[in-house]
Amino acid sequence: MNATTPVPTRRRLLATAGVAVGASLMPMAPKLSRAQAANTIRIGVLNDQSGIYSYLAGVDGVAMVQAAAQEFGNRGFTVEILSADHQNRPDVGSNIVRQWVDRDGVDMVIDVPTSSVGLAVNQVMREKNKAYVNVGSATSDLTGAQCSPNTVHWVYDTYMLAKSTGGATVRAGGDTWFFITADYAFGHALERDTANFVRQAGGRVLGQVRTPFPGTSDFSSFLVQAQSSRAKVIGLANAGGDTTNCIKQAAEFGITRRGVKLAALLMFIQDVGALGLPTAQGLVMTESFYWDLNDRTRAFTQRVRGRLARNGVPNMVTAGNYSGTLHYLKAVADMGVAAAKASGVEAINKMKAMPVEDEAFGRSTIRPDGRRLIPSFLFEVKKPEESTGAWDFLKLLQTTPADEAFRPMTEGGCALVRS
């Protein structure tokens, strides 16, 4: 062997491997020169990519942000997209966001499902003065007690779900309720908002049970407790696999056959797929986006569905990721990259000032407290014989117009509004 060639010693191999591993652990952020960096907007997509909520958006949520950035094109600045898995843990989520802002120069964070994580990131983004478009979290506290000038809340919240699904159920005669609630910020908010509607409509809440999250797969005990309360409606203040497990097991224990109604307060079209129409038929659910709603949403779905790796069709969260990214980029183009990078509050203010328009949701506006106003749609799950093809799952029951769908700004207790 030639003496001048570097001999790959064991130690060097180890060092190389160590560097490679270290590099692969870092979020994907290519190092750019200063000049380039000044003209680049960095968007961080933070969501659940491996756990119970990963099907809501997950990698498909990232793909939809990329779709929006690509369609937006290059209007004098480049867009870079980072993504990470927050594992539904607030500590993990806020750490990633801190690193993104401090080390990688991220200007905007989008998605962030799981309300506990969504609220934790809300604090960090305010402290760092960056823009935060929350799509995936449900808690209405994001535009209420914990509202922030750095935050907009994009497609839905617990109040909207409670008003649409809860209101319709009470009107249909379901005036006594028992809640099965996921024991964290989201479940509590959904239960609270729904219980308010039930009481306002003259109904009564007979009890509730808080189930550990994550980590509960058997809900039969809770369902039997709910049934023995003699409530007419069991409100499921949970989401994802928790909801589908509850519905499956309620059918198994004959609870629905005995005339007790289930109100799945947050359900996505993918949940219907997981249950299958024979089990899910007849359930009512509220969405702000359905792929088969009108020509506009069908065209949108046709255009983007090739990008979805796991979900057959976009749901309101993936569609919201697209729409939120597009609107943010429009605001950046309008105000200039430098100004947008300098202040998250200014970028959010610009977003609020501009009318929102895209193919997924049509036209909409954003309120001073950060709430985007869009209509909510109450759907019923079709019977198997009514469905004509894959993902043809829902029929529209009623529409709540944008100005009535969400909590009035004065009732939210948002400090931005009072001042």
Add this chain to the structure above:
Amino acid sequence: MDEIFGIPIPLLFGQLLLGLINGAFYAMLSLGLAIIFGLLNIINFTHGAQFMMGAFVAWMLLSLGSADAARIGLALLLLPLVVLLLDWLWLKLRLAQPIRLGLGVFVSAAWIAACFLENGGPVARALGAMFPNGLSYWWALLIGPIVVGASGVLLERLMIAQLYKLDHLYGLLLTFGVGLIIEGIFRNEFGSSGLPYRIPPELSGAWDLGFMFMPVYRGWVVLAALILCLATWLVIEKTRLGAYLRAATERAELVQAFGINVPLMITLTYGAGVALAAVGGVLAAPIYSVNPQMGVNLIIVVFAVVVIGGMGSILGSILVGFGLGVVEGLTKVFWPEASATVIFVIMAIVLLTRPAGLFGRA
């Protein structure tokens, strides 16, 4: 109505029964873990993934005629079984070890490559053509454990067997890693929202017990789990094979000196433990959502069951499995928020007072 601590007695009975049902799953899974730990000294953290694979095999069998993913998935999952059968044939033909290995690698590569052809390749297409209506739950109960057990045997031969010389920790890390990889692959292929699987028509419906509504299927789960646990216990405690197993647990070299093929016995024990997990998965498919994470939550609890029962104690894991199911069920009534924690509190107390577990020997 009579009450205990403010809870109506009928409700309490209902919860006891539901606790027993959940306990059946704990017992079945911890039994597999205990057998594996007893003989292999390996803490099998792949158990949750193998449980999940069992449920997925049930779904795949049912959907053979209707879903591409089911056909391809089953074709790939059949590979370990095929490799093992071929290897056994080659062994009978007295082929040399390197040749067998080479052939095995070749067959695997060809099989996997074939599954990525148009329409899932010949195997997947043949499966779809043979069973256009899919295979029912009862077939799944038979085929699931065989297919998943075969994958376990292969895992033991190729990987775990390399680690017996080393500390427990390495086996734990290996099986943990393999479990994560399997779950990752399933998540990638099937998403995480879950797949529909209905209760078989023969077992649907429910009995009205007066104090509660008891689904026939849940009754079947308890019965099946009791039979399995009892059978396993009898085999290990009362048969000659069980005596060999117990002897090998104590002094493997000595048993081998008597002419018993201990490595084969170890491999088959691992396969049997994995098959038990797969049966659990098939039994769980109609009541829990069939998704890649379904094993993750369960495995931690089941591990706690094994620790409380005493590592490697068969009877301990069965009794503690059912017992903790009941304790958890009662917690769900009195303090629902703590129901996910109570088992670990008990584990901590048991470890502090009886470090070897309730039924373990120090």
